[in-house]
Amino acid sequence: MVTRRVFALCFAAAPLVFGQAPKRIVSTAPSITELLYALGIGDRVVGVDLFSRYPADALKKPKIGDYANPNLEAIAALRPDLVIIPTNPVKLAERLGTLRLKVLEIDQESIAKLYESFRIVGQATGATGQGERLASAVRAQLEAVRARAAPLKKTRMVFVVGRTPNRLDGLIVVGQASYLNEIIALAGGENVFRDAIASYPGVSLEEVLARNPDVIVDMGEMADTIGVTDTRKREVVNLWERLNSVAAVKQHRVYAVASDIYVEPGPRVVDAAKAFLEMLHPEAR
Secondary structure, three states: OHHHHHHOOOOOOOOOOOOOOOOOEEEOOHHHHHHHHHOOOHHHEEEEOOOOOOOHHHHHOOEOEOOOOEOHHHHHHOOOOEEEEEOOOOOHHHHHHOOOOOEEEEOOOOHHHHHHHHHHHHHHOOOHHHHHHHHHHHHHHHHHHHHHHOOOOOEEEEEEEEOOOOOOOOEEEOOOOOHHHHHHHHOOEEEOOOOOOOOOOEEOHHHHHHHOOOEEEEOOOOOOOOOOOHHHHHHHHHHHHOOOOOHHHHOOOEEEOOOHHHOOOOOOHHHHHHHHHHHHOHHHO
């Protein structure tokens, strides 16, 4: 499930802007839902994907399926005048176009593109000022994190975003092309898989051991972040602690996380950056 959610955020976008501010908007990704609420137009959202859980009001919205398998009939039944999607390989824009629906595709897979997506969605929804202000605010907060981390020595880390349940195989990690690689860097980290060109490459446990990270952050099998207990997180840490040759294990710096902030490139990337900073550099608190 993590893999599906992560890959839902990884593709290029082609911005479109419409003349009249839409009154009925469908979001097909959690990061888009979060953005619409951050722009102050959550009341115009009439449908969201199954993983849109923030803010709490999004839970009340009609569901249109998940990113990989949206229900086109459910979307059409909501009579949207705008559907916002991340550009994707399943040609969702074309499929929605056959229903004569207006579609806006956005790219959020780098920090620069994230800021631009705030502006594009703001322009397309009649919230231009809000989009500009949001982009400026998030930029300022991320730069503040960067400034705190800048004097500190980079900490080598791996962020595991997918894994076989209860096992250390089927590992999927953050790679070079992911916006998370940038977030890790500005928070004072050095992603040990930054040389992997893919956004979220699959790697072997042997590769992780060979790169010997000082910090391991594992979201692995916790794609459904609701109700993950501290006991479950401890079990995840225990999986890694069997590998006592790894620097992160020796230093007791394995962190199990279960929060949407780490896999949704929306306004809460600031929270993710601050959390990474604390894990990478506890002395910077």
